[in-house]
Amino acid sequence: METSDAAEPPAGVAVTAAPGVAFNYRYAFSLPAPKVAAAQETHAAACEKLGVARCRITGMRYRLTGENAVEAMLAFKLDPTLARAFGKDGIAAIQQAEGRLVDAEITGTDAGAEIARLTDERARARDELARIDRELARTNLSASERAELQRQRADLVAQIGQVQSASGAQRESLANTPMTFDYRSGPAVRGFDASAPLSSALDLLAGSAQATLAFVLGALAILAPPGLVLGLGLLLWRWLRPRFRRTTSVPATSD
Structure with a gap:
């Protein structure tokens, strides 16, 4: 039976466990391209709900990098006592959007x-x-x-x-803990995933078929025009060749 992609989110660090340490949180998520903007909006709304005294949005980016590829970022400054819970809620929102956490980094400075x-x-x-x-x-x-x-x-x-x-x-x-959410479209890891072999195999098959189709279409786009010109040339030559032969094979008249 296939297991869920959702792993247990990192707990984060409570400020009471490390007094005097200034933390910096960074999370990276992978989720379907059409859901990146909605997930980004969900996280922004969660920050706005806390109020500017406890959460401020300090940066945002949304970039379409391909036909179905998206990269995005959202940066916050949070009340340190809320950072741990805000990060866990952010991960939960991604999992509800059929995405997953692919990287988490929490660094600290002994301020x-x-x-x-x-x-x-x-x-x-x-x-x-x-x-x-x-x-x-x-x-x-x-x-x-x-x-x-x-x-x-x-x-x-x-x-x-x-x-x-x-x-x-x-x-x-x-007084203010930085937190950054990075988003990218697509699965977390291309290829085989031992925790979900069926979905990983299907994903690999779909990716391979897409690449093959793209190659075939590209080859047709490159080769079709020259091939068409060559084919028309051959047809024209086959049509003209008999007439050319008849013209050159007319016997000369004797005096």
Whole structure:
């Protein structure tokens, strides 16, 4: 008996299991070409239903790459506490559309540790800035010493700004989880699938027949016009040849 194509979806990672880690989710789906747009719309509607505070669509692509071939993408920014459930619901929607999950990748960055490092770096820079300000308050500094301290102070102010920007980016990654859905038309894997041998064999047969028919039609499109011209030429030659012979075989009259 044939088994179902639907595999158990990946569980994802709960934020409570990895505090301070910023995750990035990416899923790839394969489904029939006519259903790609509807699946993409279903996922977009699910995000909109959550509201912009918890889910935002950050990118979308739909591209027809062939007569019956489609590639599409949908990108989100999600509340981290909802990412795991949103991914599982997204997979379920694909399975209902007769598609399947073909790839899942969840990567994480230890944003908490990076924020702590940046916090320490900013504290050291601020301590050094306070020391330089105390030096600049002295009245017995030479012009060269004052110029050097002012240069160091400007460097520290720029460093503190860069650290604050980097820390803000890390906090943003913890507050919003990126998730990308990639769609492509067709079966997940061409060829034989041990979990569903009958459907895989039929799919292989259909693909082979389609390729053969395309080859035959292509050959006809290339060879038919020259063949037609050659055939017409032969018919014309067969029609003219007897007349040409009669003309050349008329005996010469004697004097």
